[in-house]
Amino acid sequence: SQKIEQNSEALNIQEGKTATLTCNYTNYSPAYLQWYRQDPGRGPVFLLLIRENEKEKRKERLKVTFDTTLKQSLFHITASQPADSATYLCALEGKGGNNRLAFGKGNQVVVIP
Amino acid sequence: ETGVTQSPTHLIKTRGQQVTLRCSSQSGHNTVSWYQQALGQGPQFIFQYYREEENGRGNFPPRFSGLQFPNYSSELNVNALELDDSALYLCASSFWQGSYNEQFFGPGTRLTVL
Numbered sequence: 602s603q604k605i606e607q608n609s610e611a612l613n614i615q616e617g618k619t620a621t622l623t624c625n626y627t628n629y630s631p632a633y634l635q636w637y638r639q640d641p642g643r644g645p646v647f648l649l650l651i652r653e654n655e656k657e658k659r660k661e662r663l664k665v666t667f668d669t670t671l672k673q674s675l676f677h678i679t680a681s682q683p684a685d686s687a688t689y690l691c692a693l694e695g696k697g698g699n700n701r702l703a704f705g706k707g708n709q710v711v712v713i714p
Numbered sequence: 715e716t717g718v719t720q721s722p723t724h725l726i727k728t729r730g731q732q733v734t735l736r737c738s739s740q741s742g743h744n745t746v747s748w749y750q751q752a753l754g755q756g757p758q759f760i761f762q763y764y765r766e767e768e769n770g771r772g773n774f775p776p777r778f779s780g781l782q783f784p785n786y787s788s789e790l791n792v793n794a795l796e797l798d799d800s801a802l803y804l805c806a807s808s809f810w811q812g813s814y815n816e817q818f819f820g821p822g823t824r825l826t827v828l
Contacts, residue, residue: 605756643821644819644820647818650816690757700808700815701762702747704756706755
């Protein structure tokens with residue numbers, strides 16, 4: 602069966618350090634992999650998208666890598682700030698660009714001042 | 715904040731009742747997708763509407779149904795509510811033209827079934 606796995610344990614990290622989150626998937630061949638941020642009681646907010654033929658994407662303090670052989674994406678927040686505290690969701694979109702997303706459970710990040 | 719709005723914000727129903735949730739998509743968007751997010755879980759795809767037609771459905775029973783209107787706003791209807799339907803219901807709008815386009819999520823409707 603298809604699975605998207607993110608670490609269920611919250612990541613507690615000191616302000617200024619780099620937070621790294623992992624997304625592993627099985628039985629998927631995604632065209633795109635996306636990362637979203639979700640704050641409590643709010644809808645997800647799009648952060649970054651990486652295509653299957655891309656290895657790395659950066660946006661400001663965020664970096665995403667994508668290894669289709671390992672079926673894994675890493676999401677990095679550099680120079681983390683308390684305002685980065687949230688749940689981060691990994692989402693896959695299948696080939697065909699149908700905009701239907703399959704999400705992982707999310708990984709909570711807590712940045713300690 | 716995105717331009718996607720949802721109503722109501724919160725709703726409490728009892729088992730067996732029916733509920734209608736509403737979504738107003740962002741201006742210029744032609745596609746609305748609905749997701750169910752149970753506590754501690756990621757959003758699960760329910761279905762998608764493109765230009766008023768259902769354009770794909772996830773693993774949800776027929777008692778979950780929807781509509782998209784000419785102005786591209788949308789409704790999600792759930793009949794015969796069950797306790798497990800308690801969740802945050804999210805809609806996401808996008809302008810789909812055959813390849814990836816960013817989806818914009820609304821704030822969600824929190825449904826509690828007692």
